[in-house]
Amino acid sequence: MNPTKKVDLLIAGAGLAGCATACAAAQLGLNVALVESRPEGIYGDNRAIALGFGSVLTLNQLGLWSHLSENASQVKHIHVSRQGGMGTVHLNSHLLHLPALGVVIPHKCLQLGMESALRQYGNLRIIRPASVRGLEQKSDSVIAEIEVHDHATEIIHATLVIGADGVNSKIRRMLDIASTIHDYQQNALVSDVDLACPPASGSAYERFLDHGSVAALPLNPKKMSIVWNMPAMEAQAWLESDSSGTVWSKAIERVLPQIAPVRSATPPLGFPLKSLTAQRRISGRALIIGNAACQVHPVGAQGFNLVLDDVNLLFRLWKQAIEHNLDIGDTFLLRSFSIASRDHQQRILRLTDRLAQRLKGDGLLWPWLHGAGMFALDHISGFKTSFLRQTTHITTPSLPGQEGPWSSHRTGEGFSHV
Numbered sequence: 397m398n399p400t401k402k403v404d405l406l407i408a409g410a411g412l413a414g415c416a417t418a419c420a421a422a423q424l425g426l427n428v429a430l431v432e433s434r435p436e437g438i439y440g441d442n443r444a445i446a447l448g449f450g451s452v453l454t455l456n457q458l459g460l461w462s463h464l465s466e467n468a469s470q471v472k473h474i475h476v477s478r479q480g481g482m483g484t485v486h487l488n489s490h491l492l493h494l495p496a497l498g499v500v501i502p503h504k505c506l507q508l509g510m511e512s513a514l515r516q517y518g519n520l521r522i523i524r525p526a527s528v529r530g531l532e533q534k535s536d537s538v539i540a541e542i543e544v545h546d547h548a549t550e551i552i553h554a555t556l557v558i559g560a561d562g563v564n565s566k567i568r569r570m571l572d573i574a575s576t577i578h579d580y581q582q583n584a585l586v587s588d589v590d591l592a593c594p595p596a597s598g599s600a601y602e603r604f605l606d607h608g609s610v611a612a613l614p615l616n617p618k619k620m621s622i623v624w625n626m627p628a629m630e631a632q633a634w635l636e637s638d639s640s641g642t643v644w645s646k647a648i649e650r651v652l653p654q655i656a657p658v659r660s661a662t663p664p665l666g667f668p669l670k671s672l673t674a675q676r677r678i679s680g681r682a683l684i685i686g687n688a689a690c691q692v693h694p695v696g697a698q699g700f701n702l703v704l705d706d707v708n709l710l711f712r713l714w715k716q717a718i719e720h721n722l723d724i725g726d727t728f729l730l731r732s733f734s735i736a737s738r739d740h741q742q743r744i745l746r747l748t749d750r751l752a753q754r755l756k757g758d759g760l761l762w763p764w765l766h767g768a769g770m771f772a773l774d775h776i777s778g779f780k781t782s783f784l785r786q787t788t789h790i791t792t793p794s795l796p797g798q799e800g801p802w803s804s805h806r807t808g809e810g811f812s813h814v
């Protein structure tokens with residue numbers, strides 16, 4: 397057994413949430429241990445992650461943006477339409493006076509870029525492959541038993557423990573935090589397509605179908621990432637079929653004619669869609685973040701954006717605590733985080749859940765209501781601007797004691813690297 401080590405922060409899980417949190421803490425000079433079960437050299441999958449402009453500002457503040465920007469494609473316009481319906485909603489960056497609504501970065505590049513950023517910190521240690529075997533809460537610390545390779549054990553005393561170990565979080569179970577799961581009975585099929593004609597630069601598309609939705613996100617001028625949410629049975633048939641790439645390409649052209657002709661498409665990769673909401677975020681000197689705390693349907697592309705809002709909150713709280721020589725695992729600080737994060741998260745959860753439920757196409761009135769909603773969104777500019785402010789994350793939740801439910805509206809003034 398190795399000698400006991402002391403750190404300020406122990407994080408379980410080095411996915412997107414764990415890496416972003418580790419970076420925030422390391423940048424503030426905290427001593428961090430990051431425990432990951434995945435061995436070195438395995439990085440992410442082929443999904444593309446769309447991030448709002450506010451999230452780009454957060455990544456920049458955390459010192460991560462310079463490691464990610466070369467693989468980011470701008471989104472300036474989003475065309476939202478309904479198959480067989482009238483009207484298209486045009487969402488444009490100039491409505492918010494921003495250089496872009498956001499960016500798209502392949503999941504693999506996000507994971508790789510963040511891990512390379514973490515290597516610059518001498519005050520951060522990544523322990524992998526390893527996993528947290530047990531936690532014991534004390535009044536001033538948490539004692540964590542870490543199982544490293546060959547069943548060796550390491551004991552770490554941490555002022556604060558964060559569970560960022562994904563939807564099946566072991567830390568959530570150890571903390572006895574209950575969660576609610578909803579199975580949408582849908583799958584997201586993800587595929588990259590090469591296009592014969594480049595769409596207008598910076599364009600993304602979202603199309604609502606009778607039973608599902610399909611989005612095309614720019615990866616480079618002639619390549620887009622497709623996320624097609626469809627009933628689970630239909631998705632299973634696609635995944636099991638040995639149909640050639642042409643059949644799949646033609647199906648994509650049929651549901652998204654705006655990007656046709658499709659020259660080639662990679663075989664789809666399936667993601668079963670479930671939402672998960674943890675009943676609490678904190679327990680003693682531990683908290684959970686990312687999919688461990690809240691997993692949302694990808695229809696609104698909000699999951700990692702929400703995580704970055706949380707990391708932004710933690711960064712601000714820790715900064716204040718360090719300036720005043722306070723304990724970063726203090727109950728009052730953790731409660732402040734939990735309260736500030738909750739309202740914001742629930743608002744986004746309600747928005748994506750409503751969209752996801754409607755993707756099932758239930759109800760005779762739905763197509764009409766959806767059309768009317770899209771008409772309103774396109775023609776009432778205040779409505780559109782407020783919708784965009786929320787979904788681009790340029791307003792972030794405020795800390796207790798600050799005015800109003802939202803803190804500053806971030807404009808990105810002086811930040812021109814998107």
Ligand SMILES: Cc1cc2nc3c(=O)[nH]c(=O)nc-3n(C[C@H](O)[C@H](O)[C@H](O)COP(=O)(O)OP(=O)(O)OC[C@H]3O[C@@H](n4cnc5c(N)ncnc54)[C@H](O)[C@@H]3O)c2cc1C
Pocket residue numbers: 408409410411412413414431432433434443444445446447526527528560561562563566584586623667685686687688694697698699700701702703
């Ligand atoms: C199809 C699809 C499209 C999406 N598109 C978008 C989008 O456009 N925009 C957006 O913002 N979000 C999007 N999301 C959501 C986004 O992918 C998630 O929010 C994000 O990946 C969550 O990351 P995480 O770190 O919480 O979880 P995970 O990625 O699951 O990471 C958990 C990490 O913990 C590790 N781990 C697990 N158990 C242990 C253990 N016991 N000990 C140590 N380590 C452990 C795992 O190996 C992993 O590295 C999408 C999701 C899907 C499915």
